[in-house]
Amino acid sequence: MTDHVTLQETRQHWLSVLARAPREQLEREVARLAPPAHQLVRAPECGTVMLRGRAGGTGDAFHLGEATVTRCAARIGAHLGIGYVLGRDRRCAELIAVLDALLQDPGRRSAILRQVVEPMERDQGEALAARSRMAAASRVEFFTMVRGEA
Numbered sequence: 001m002t003d004h005v006t007l008q009e010t011r012q013h014w015l016s017v018l019a020r021a022p023r024e025q026l027e028r029e030v031a032r033l034a035p036p037a038h039q040l041v042r043a044p045e046c047g048t049v050m051l052r053g054r055a056g057g058t059g060d061a062f063h064l065g066e067a068t069v070t071r072c073a074a075r076i077g078a079h080l081g082i083g084y085v086l087g088r089d090r091r092c093a094e095l096i097a098v099l100d101a102l103l104q105d106p107g108r109r110s111a112i113l114r115q116v117v118e119p120m121e122r123d124q125g126e127a128l129a130a131r132s133r134m135a136a137a138s139r140v141e142f143f144t145m146v147r148g149e150a
Contacts, residue, residue: 014103014113017121018096019085025123026095029116035076038098042073044083044090072097079104 018026046068053064070090072083074097081101083093103112 011100011103014117015082015084015096015100017117017124018083018099020124021120023089023092023095025120026092026099029120030095030098033099033102033112033116035098035102038074038076038081038101040072040094041075041080042071044070044072044093046070046088046090074098074101076101077105 047070048066049069051064051067052061054061067086068088070085070088070093072090072093074081074083074094076098079101081097081099081104083096083098083100085092085096099112099116103109103117
């Protein structure tokens with residue numbers, strides 16, 4: 001991360017990466033870090049959020065539908081971590097909250113970013129690239145012939 005990136009932007013980034021990680025990977029990383037005991041400030045709970053879209057990405061906003069989300073808040077020492085995840089995986093939301101609390105500790109942050117968040121982000125990027133290659137391989141080009149053309 002560059003120096004001009006704020007802590008808030010950095011936190012938004014790591015929360016985004018953690019929210020996309022599979023639960024098994026989050027479980028493995030939390031077990032490996034062996035964090036101190038955490039206190040649940042807000043137990044994992046499920047709810048829904050309204051999704052909004054824009055036609056063409058820039059048009060008028062419209063309601064796309066609802067999505068189920070799970071949230072949790074956990075405290076480790078003086079640090080309050082939050083976890084939000086699409087779906088109903090309560091444990092996943094709790095693991096994200098624990099990692100968020102750990103990442104807020106300046107003494108642990110750089111090591112956890114380097115050992116946990118950056119490898120997760122690389123894995124997610126590689127998986128996205130692989131899906132993109134598979135989609136591109138099955139791409140069909142359509143064209144229209146005008147009457148009179150040969």
